[in-house]
Amino acid sequence: LDELVLAGAARVRAAGGGHGLVVAREGDCDAGDDQTVTPTGCSNAGGPGKNELIKFDVVKGGQYHVFADSVAGTTAGTFELRVRFRPEEACEGVGGPCIAQGDTVLGACREGTLTCASEQTGLTCQPGTPAATDTCGDGIDNNCDGQTDEGCGCSHPICTMGDALNADCGDPCAAQICAKDPFCCDTLWDDNCVGQVASVCGTAQCVQGDCAHTLCSVGGPLTIGCDGTLKCVEKICKTDGICCGDGWDAVCVEKVTDICTFVCK
Template identity: 30%
Template sequence: CCDAHASPSCDDAGVAECVCAEDSYCCEESWDEQCVNEVEIFGCGVCGGGDEPCCLPHGTPGCEDDAVEACVCAENPYCCEEMWDEACTAAVTELGCGICEESGPCCEAHGGLGCADAEIEACVCDVAPGCCEEGWDEICAGLVEFLECGICEPPPPPDECCAAHDAPGCAEPDVEACVCAGAPECCEGPWTDACVEAVELLGCGSCGGGGDACCEVHPDPMCEDAEVTACVCAEDSFCCETEWDQACVDGVELYGCGVCGGGGDSCCEAHALPGCADDAVEACVCAQDEFCCNQGWDDLCVQEVTMFGCGVCE
């Protein structure tokens, strides 16, 4: 009944009777292509006309699994008469005709056919049909960018030590080991706010929690620049535990953690105040002669501008 032939009727009496009840020509003249199509159109049987996966939408009617096709089309004839669209694919699972795994991310291997983005899926499967017929494996995921079908974002960065998160541990091994030595629960369960606080409390690192300028005295511990904070506190823990006093401000340059540009006078003229007007020159000189930023910018500091190659003083 699923093959066209010159003689009328076909070898399945039930199918023939069903079709001919709607189209007598098929039992009086010949069983042509139209009669074959009407086997499914009139719901008289299934000819397995589809050759595409039942779990993937496609522009032709039916799908490759005759049993699944018959089950779906019994409820939704459109799927065997017009095209096997998204509704037909969804019906496979909804009607209990079979199981279609949900499409997974296009940039990751998974057990489903195709992937979640229809455009990327079509682009990849046009070159590698197996990705839509057998499974979306590592090769399929790799083809997304190789074929320029889409862009796969890099994996998210590891969870930061200075931010609470659900996973145990954090991104910096040294900080993690230090914190967990004092608070094992931070490596056994979520990295909570308490674990974040422990980073500085246990002297494991700095989260730059302070919101005030590093070059200004303020009553809170730490300052706004995390790197400067960590550098200063490595030498003077008071600055991260109690308050950011004048000693902490002085420590910014004293410990080579940064430049506060304390001096307002010319770098090429001696003056009583430490530092000078050019931050870059000041930092260069003070890196080799701390006196110039701690005590005063004397004649030697002026000479060192040229001597250390920090600048030129006429």
């Protein structure tokens, strides 16, 4: 509550927050809660309580211009001007959800809570509190450090289609693919992402295509052309017919690196 005793016409500026409410009083004279009023029943008929006008205006920064003027009678004597504020109206909605803004507000911390600003001039969004560690597998940056599920390991093998992988899940190949094709780590790890294990990372561990098994696995004989455009099976079988005739043994697997320059892990 700001109270000022003023002589005659006066202009004051009151600092505060919320919506202003002006009440003019002179003895038994009560101007009420209107912005522009003509008081009645005033005990001081010749003083500033007669036909007094009270106006106020809200300006930036939560400040109020208040103007009091007597349009009839004398301005001699004093009158009391009381300015009351209702900050609860300016801060209506406190505790509700909001989205916090700012380059430093990341992950789950963007989900904030509405709080009352300083001097109760309105609402502001308070960012959420970061968790101590990420919750693995939920795809959320719980600790608000700009990374998702770091240190949790890959949610599925890089040779298997599934949810988007985290570039920091611990597999260097996943990081390479995500740098080249963000879709694989932002949206979905699809068959194209699996195919890039060979084209980007240079490893044949995922290469199978229409083959009976991967090129890096020992098993039955493979058929020329089963690995599609890689044509690694064709190159190997032209130098060693056993690989496509009798069986794909450990020697054939070694040739994946020696002849096709792919790495088998």
